[in-house]
Amino acid sequence: MTNLDPRVIRREFPIFENNPGLVFLDTAASAQKPRSVIDGIAQFYRTDYANVHRGVYRLSARSTELYEEARERTRRFINAEDASEIIFVRGATEAINLVSNTFGPAFLKAGDEVVLTELEHHSNIVPWQLLRDRIGIKIVPVPIEATGGLDMGALEQAIGPKTKLVAVTHLANATGALLPVAAIARLSHERGAKLLVDGCQAIPRMPVDVRAIDCDFYAFSGHKMYGPTGIGVLYGKRDLLNAMPPWQGGGDMIMSVTFEETLYQKTPHRFEAGTPDISGAVGLTAAIDFMEGLGREAILDHEEALTGYGVDKLSAMPGVNLVVAGQRRLGVLSFDVEGVHPHDLATILDSHQVAVRAGHHCAQPLMDKLNLAATARASLGVYNDESDIDALVAAIKDAQEMFQR
């Protein structure tokens, strides 16, 4: 069907060896880790570890080299122009908070607007509310259409002369709706607004080219793309980053410090105060190696084919309602089973070793819009195949039978 063979890939993930029979359908929450990432981190600590950017000694130089190599590999991974545009953070949440805390007060004033969509994760809503409470900006949410896609007409209307930033998800975590971010970038730029894209769910599933999108910021987490927790990336256009004030102060982000005045480094070091997650960056390189080894087009083909299979299977089940996801759905199947609460469903699926997420998926405004308190969500990764969907379907049937007694 595609060039990926999930049965072979699965052998690279020790979690499946140690949990026989596990049907893991919660990659949208966090992906499992291949052996190369787990071992790569351990190996780094064993052979090359020291603090970075400080030591004169060779071991520190080697560690620094590996850390900066991760930056360069990440640049290539998303086709940024320059490695200085890659800032290492804890995850996408911290990336967005960095932008709201630095770009926010520097470029926005009271009355200015930040345009969001109803599809956003809380991490792309709450930082803007905190900024609103601090400096009095206005948040303008753009509605989705009845079919689950973003209402592009409404978006066009929402971006006005006061809009300084548009912040949208690339791929909605709660529904799997893929947004046309390049078109949104054009619309934003025509009106003089910057665009931030939350790429958490897109980055593990499809090739991402930040220059083709032409976004001003792109945020993602390492742990959702088969890398370790604790490392994430904020991409920003270089001139924009250099125009932004620092956020956290500390070591590594300064050129010189006196008690009167401190001169700051340029990006990326300006935004990386303190000892960074060095092993996380090394693990991220291993995750990039892993994904590029499979081929990012091949991963996309696999995700699309399996998403299609899942949509067909779940749609054919009586009493199962798929949550709408617009014209293009990728990697996420959010659904509701009539008469079975999502939490009861998830517990019953768990007894079949089928791991899914149940709840509001950190997207309460979207759940309210869809008039759902919660849904069950199955999300896909490179180790999943049709047998996982079949196991999900069988487990749902069991839950339906149990609740029909």
Place this chain on the structure above:
Amino acid sequence: MMDLRELYQDILLDHGKHPRNKHALEHPSHFAHGHNPLCGDKVTIYLKLEGDRVEDVSFEGRGCAISTAAASLMTEILKGKTLAEADLMFKAFHAMATGTDGPETPPELEDDMERLEPLAGVKAYPARVKCATLPWHAFEAAVKTGALKSGEASAATVKTE
């Protein structure tokens, strides 16, 4: 892991699908909302106290089978109990649901505690314990802070810890 059917027994599914006392009380003396922010489940407990005795208790809300069944069973067994008995039963039930040591319950409450047994299965599912205890937390909040003066419309809200 225990067999799931031990948790989702007929009695629990029956109360989940056909809950008892699921309605508002006309003239409650106390009420409180319970909310589990993790899953969005909501329950409102209505209580009518006569002195320190539960004359009537009912609930409204939306939730999973476990929280609905827990609310339904709770309202059935708490009617006619004193607040001291209710408090003791909550402590004993909480211990039952978390698999920890709880207080001894006197013989006259044994039958009622036995009726709660089916919910003890949640102890094998840590994420579901709060589903079973939410209505009890709301009951406790209603007693402690949910007293209504005549014409008052506000109520206490409790969130699962």
